[in-house]
Amino acid sequence: MANREGKCPKCGGALCIPEELATFSCMYCGAVLSQEELVVPHEGEEKNQAAALEEVLQKLWENGDSKAEELTGRILELDEYNMKANQVYARMHFPDILFRFKNAMEHFKRSEYPDYFDAYKIKCRPAVEAVDRYALESEDHGEEFMRLLASDLMKAIDKEVESDQSLRSKNARALKCDQYKMILAVYTIPMILELKLGVSERLTDVMVEEWMRLHPKSILRKGTYGDMVTGFRKGKMCFITTAVCESFGKPDDCQELQSLRKFRDTYMMKSEDGRALVEEYYEIAPAIVTCMDMDEERAGVYRSVWNTYLEPCLQDIAAGRAEACEKRYVEMVRSLEGRYLDSQIWEDHRGSDTTS
Template sequence: MNFKEGKCPKCLGILQVPEDRDKIICMYCGEKLKVAELLKQDDNQASVMQELKKPADYDKYLQIGMERLPKLLTEIDNPLVAFKKDRYEQFFNQIYQANSDLLEAIEQVCLFAQDKEETMQQIALNLVNKATLSIDAIPKKGAKEQKLMDYNLSLAVYVIPVILKYKNRTLEILADKILEEWKNKFPKTNVGKSDYENINKGFRKKLCYITTAVCETLGKGDDCYELTLLRNYRDNFLMSQDDGEEIISEYYNIAPTIVKRINKLSNSSEIYHAVWENYLNPCVRLIEEDRNTECKKVYYKMVKDLQQEYCH
């Protein structure tokens, strides 16, 4: 059986198309596709490739990648607004569709680059440098920190997942290079590599009951840095662990009761301050230092200690 490379017109996933079949199903999105149309697409692509071998065409696509990829990050205004269960899917798909030609341009660059890894690193470093300039242009320290936090979130839940959704190994190299260069530039940050499917599955209807109650007591808003960091940790790292879903499920089973009982006590504020000092603040510091496994132990200890204290 002979195969040719084709691209799903719906999700842009790269497919190995058997020439002796009439129809196939895209392994990425489930779309039913006609082999004849995919092979025709492949023939057209081959002729286009011949044109793209001209240096001017290569430079054009490289310029598109260098100019537009940083904008994919920096032009997402307030990334938390759409990072909600009922809005994330639609917003993500809008970004993906709007930038599909950008991803194709970067793919073309990779096809003709003498050194793919070096070229991807060049594009990644350019993104990091542009983001750094944007942050440095902000005069106030607090606003700088907020902008970096926004970029961290945008990178984790929009930019990297958009790149990974393209289903091309070369672009996955780009995602790795971006995360590598970002960590080099901002060593205290902890941006994980996660795809759209896993993030979308990670949304849960229930809130971080105890964490929210503690942050409210400390005068921190629902979208404060600490809550955002802990939620991202829960939905990404913790959910990906073998026992993560079990820990989270147990937490949600007991957390509402714990909060209700603490709220009835006259010293509830003191209790929440103690929870912050003994558990949540250490968790935040561990996440910032990329010590996620240690954070998991502290998180689990908090659940067990509070359960023993307030659920018996």
């Protein structure tokens, strides 16, 4: 059974109709049509129409005209591999894969991450696919264009942070910059890799390179979605106390870790509230440690956590102050959760520090 492909002359909807049907109804507008009325473009006609609109699109894009969005869509309907339309679409929407998801780290938890990541991937796919289609038609396989997109994205992060007058301290600006880096590391880069497009590997490499060029002391790692999920599921991401002790060169069976684990098992796990706290800790601690490990000031953060929370906790345990230890430990987790996973942390820095 052969089919004819064409468009409805009434609404422009794409149709695929069996040739033996003399009449049929458009699935979009309901118009009753004959085979003769089906608009079947000549080979190359749609590509020529798309090419004829490129100059108009370029001018609209350069002038910041909102009509560029509509015209881009029209050209891509005519020719989905039109280089100019894919270029403009990517320039318009590639920044959205980061800036439309500023609160993403709030969902970087064991129970929420997979579903949120799937939704994120669906929303971001069109922008990355536009880059991929452009690269397929480009002589340099999109290398220069990917470099431009990555560079513009990283510069946009710095520009947004520096232009936010409510972030008055250097520390507050550094924290916000780190928040964007975390989104790149646990959402954006894994998402692009998960799409498994022709540009996925190279585009993520270029993004890491451009970040490191602007922030040479701030590590951005190229990880996969599988790395993140496996870390949550199997505990391969070290938990906070273990990570801090390891940063000081202490072994996994050191006295400090044994004391804290014993406190967990013999005190916290004996009550309903304690078990709930431990379960919540397992929910978010792997994500916190992942973020701590990418912090430009991670050595200082680990030292601060030890001095402010863990060492006093050990002193509480030795003195039999179980409630004080539990309270201090909860404060540690809440503080780190606020720093790395809660976007509202920025409110705590707005207007509260005038240090430049």
